[in-house]
Amino acid sequence: MSTATMTDRDLARKSIEYRRDAVRAIMHAGAGHTGGSLSCIDILNVLYNRVLRITPENWRDPVRDRYVQSKGHSVEALYVVLADKGFFPKESLDTLCRYRSPFIGHPTRKVPGIEMNTGGLGHGLPICVGMALAAKRDGHDVRVVTLLGDGELAEGSNWEGAMAAAHHRLDNLTAIVDHNSLQITGPTRDVCSNEPLDAKFAAFGWQVRRVDGHDLAALEQAIVHPGPAGVPVCVIADTVKGRGVSFMENVLKWHHGVPSVDEFSRAEAEFEQQLAAWEAGA
Amino acid sequence: MSAPAPSMFSPAARAAADRLGLTMGRANLEAFADTLVELARSDRRIMAVTSDSRGSGKLGSFGQALPEQIVEVGIAEQNLVGIAAGLAAVGKKPFATSPACFLAARALEQVKNDVCYSDVPAVLVGISAGVSYGALGSTHHSLHDFAALRAIHNITIVAPADNAETRAAVRLAAAASKPVYLRFGKAAMFDLPGGNESPFALGRARRLREGRDAAILATGETVVHALLAAEHLATQGIACRVESVHTVKPLDVEAVLAAGRDCGAVLTVEEHSVHGGLGEACAAVLLQAGVHVPFAIAGLPDADTVTGSQSDIFQHYGITMEGLANRITSLLAISR
Numbered sequence: 178m179s180t181a182t183m184t185d186r187d188l189a190r191k192s193i194e195y196r197r198d199a200v201r202a203i204m205h206a207g208a209g210h211t212g213g214s215l216s217c218i219d220i221l222n223v224l225y226n227r228v229l230r231i232t233p234e235n236w237r238d239p240v241r242d243r244y245v246q247s248k249g250h251s252v253e254a255l256y257v258v259l260a261d262k263g264f265f266p267k268e269s270l271d272t273l274c275r276y277r278s279p280f281i282g283h284p285t286r287k288v289p290g291i292e293m294n295t296g297g298l299g300h301g302l303p304i305c306v307g308m309a310l311a312a313k314r315d316g317h318d319v320r321v322v323t324l325l326g327d328g329e330l331a332e333g334s335n336w337e338g339a340m341a342a343a344h345h346r347l348d349n350l351t352a353i354v355d356h357n358s359l360q361i362t363g364p365t366r367d368v369c370s371n372e373p374l375d376a377k378f379a380a381f382g383w384q385v386r387r388v389d390g391h392d393l394a395a396l397e398q399a400i401v402h403p404g405p406a407g408v409p410v411c412v413i414a415d416t417v418k419g420r421g422v423s424f425m426e427n428v429l430k431w432h433h434g435v436p437s438v439d440e441f442s443r444a445e446a447e448f449e450q451q452l453a454a455w456e457a458g459a
Numbered sequence: 460m461s462a463p464a465p466s467m468f469s470p471a472a473r474a475a476a477d478r479l480g481l482t483m484g485r486a487n488l489e490a491f492a493d494t495l496v497e498l499a500r501s502d503r504r505i506m507a508v509t510s511d512s513r514g515s516g517k518l519g520s521f522g523q524a525l526p527e528q529i530v531e532v533g534i535a536e537q538n539l540v541g542i543a544a545g546l547a548a549v550g551k552k553p554f555a556t557s558p559a560c561f562l563a564a565r566a567l568e569q570v571k572n573d574v575c576y577s578d579v580p581a582v583l584v585g586i587s588a589g590v591s592y593g594a595l596g597s598t599h600h601s602l603h604d605f606a607a608l609r610a611i612h613n614i615t616i617v618a619p620a621d622n623a624e625t626r627a628a629v630r631l632a633a634a635a636s637k638p639v640y641l642r643f644g645k646a647a648m649f650d651l652p653g654g655n656e657s658p659f660a661l662g663r664a665r666r667l668r669e670g671r672d673a674a675i676l677a678t679g680e681t682v683v684h685a686l687l688a689a690e691h692l693a694t695q696g697i698a699c700r701v702e703s704v705h706t707v708k709p710l711d712v713e714a715v716l717a718a719g720r721d722c723g724a725v726l727t728v729e730e731h732s733v734h735g736g737l738g739e740a741c742a743a744v745l746l747q748a749g750v751h752v753p754f755a756i757a758g759l760p761d762a763d764t765v766t767g768s769q770s771d772i773f774q775h776y777g778i779t780m781e782g783l784a785n786r787i788t789s790l791l792a793i794s795r
Binding site for chain 1 (some may be wrong): 506527528530532533535537538540541542543544545546547548549550551553568569572573576577578579
């Protein structure tokens, strides 16, 4: 499955760099969804560097893996990962949210590497059901992955998709929940609880794998294997909104808070410390 | 006639149909289903996607003939359109088929985002449209679909008038690289003249009858009534042009302007709310081009829609030969 040659140690460094680049892009743009981008960066790191066969080279191959980011607002995380994979130059992100830039605040197909235009919540899973169905009908060995937010799961269309995925036995489909437990109004359990989430997906006929969403090895273990025959997989990744920047972690305002220059300097200093620790082999 | 004329045709209307040599065809829905299965046999990309709607969509034989090319999603229209978008994004040619009332309302965000904004070549098939389900009430009427979809960028909206237009529209939709919405009723339709002479192209109205006293621009299953009204008015010495404006968007601007410039009055007809449909689209074209002509929109008023059969409702709102002829007469009275 994996085509990566990157070591686990190098993979860990990627997460730090991705976080730094995402926060920098948001500061520069003056807009973005900081908290949710930071919570899902380890997931995207593992997906693009360890699991998905999606590269600039195979991007036009109809038989490639597919990734649809249902929580489209965390697009900054996706942009930095796609830039790192070579889909476009990193400097492109200097245009984030600028007039007529294709790098807008939600994913669109105008950006190389992005499969579908998302941003309205509750859309990614049904789309991926269609993609996974097509691969099944054609007998293609293709993995289809979507990333959902836990707040997003209040949208009923997710559960229509969940039901159809199990009914159509889509073991090539994996839905990852970035379970950061916070949404714009407050803790998801207080806004409209979706617990017990494991039991809900299990009851819909999915195999549920629960994992620390910031443990790269555990994430890879949870995502890399498709489901048992005929069973789609839901990976519930327990994450921290704002992960990696001490003053952003679990703080509501960073849902779409934009760091000031000063706040970015403080965040950058934390990333430098994390990189130094990485250099020291910690 | 091979089938009894529906009761929405009065004896005088039936006589007019006979004078025109019109023969009764089948429901456009049936012509759609037959054409789709025929196309899908040779184009394996084509898939029928249904939301417990294969029976009402006449797709039962499609499912039997091509089980690998039909996808059932259950009663879940959002999922229907989302899945169709996913299929289309990876190279399939899905025809997502569901009653128009649900497809253009419940699934509207999926139509807007997953299909139109993402620009995938899905075909959305709104069946039993307008007041086809007349007695079932407003939950099952679709008098908003033109209006809702016209305001969304990147979708072609087509309401064929008869079986020949339906077959042509389905073929063009299957070949389209952009989103298409097809709208069908479930009543048997008269076969209209001109099917062979006037080639069917999306975005090009088909002129079914020449005339300059007035023009009737009609769409979908109201076109036959427009044609009969023209025939009826001819007996009073009034010559009406009749255009089948099967494509509501993109509108055939040239045909609309020509109607306004050439003719003494323009009447639009649709099985849709008078708000936001063909009529207002034509009015905007005419006004913005500075073409001032006596003009009226025949459709369903902004009111609690009466219930009953489709015929009952058409008669109630004057979407009949007699009703439309009266509208033309009134318009011509203004112009004098």
